[in-house]
Amino acid sequence: MYNHNNRMKKKLQLTVVVAFSLLFAAKAQDASHEKPRSEISLEGMxxxxxxxxxxxxxxxGPALFLVLNPDLKIGIGALPSIYLLNGKAGARLGVSPRIDYKNLVFIAPFYHRDTTGEWIWSVGMGYKFHKKN
Structure with a gap:
């Protein structure tokens, strides 16, 4: 009888050791298969x-905001722009009042034309990208 109980005890111990070994091996294997997060992301508008x-x-570009709540900001900012005016392309820095609501940006940029002295007005929308943490 003593021999039978001793054998059962050893089988139980062996089963527990094997179960824990498999559990820890599976955990280690899961950790090694985790995909590393990319550090590359877009940030801006x-x-x-x-x-x-x-x-x-x-x-x-640079902007100054009044933050009303985490989702809503109003402000004014500079907008580096590539434009098409009367069929001719160019690059110009615009200035715009803006309303940021979550990831959407409502803009009304205006641009000064040095050659004619006129102001060019426009309205539009944008999307804000946020770096993921």
Whole structure:
């Protein structure tokens, strides 16, 4: 009887050791298969605006905001832009009031033409990219 109980005890111990070994091996294997997160991301704003015979692709530059809540900000900012005016392309820095709501940006950029002294107005929308943590 003593021999039978001793054998059962050893089988139980062996079963527990094997079970824990498999459990820890599976955990270690899961950790090694985790995909590393990419450090590459976009951060900033890109938008489009339209005016009278005027189209622009804008990116967010420096801005000053009044933060009303985590989702809503109002402010004014500089918008480096590539534009098309009367069929001619160019690059110009625009200034715009802006309203940021979550990831959407509502803009009304205006640009000064040095050669004619006129101001070009436009309105548009953009999207904000946030770095993922």
């Amino acid at each position: 890109v938008g489009v605006s339209f005016g009278n015979n005027f189209y622009a692709l804008n990116v967010g």
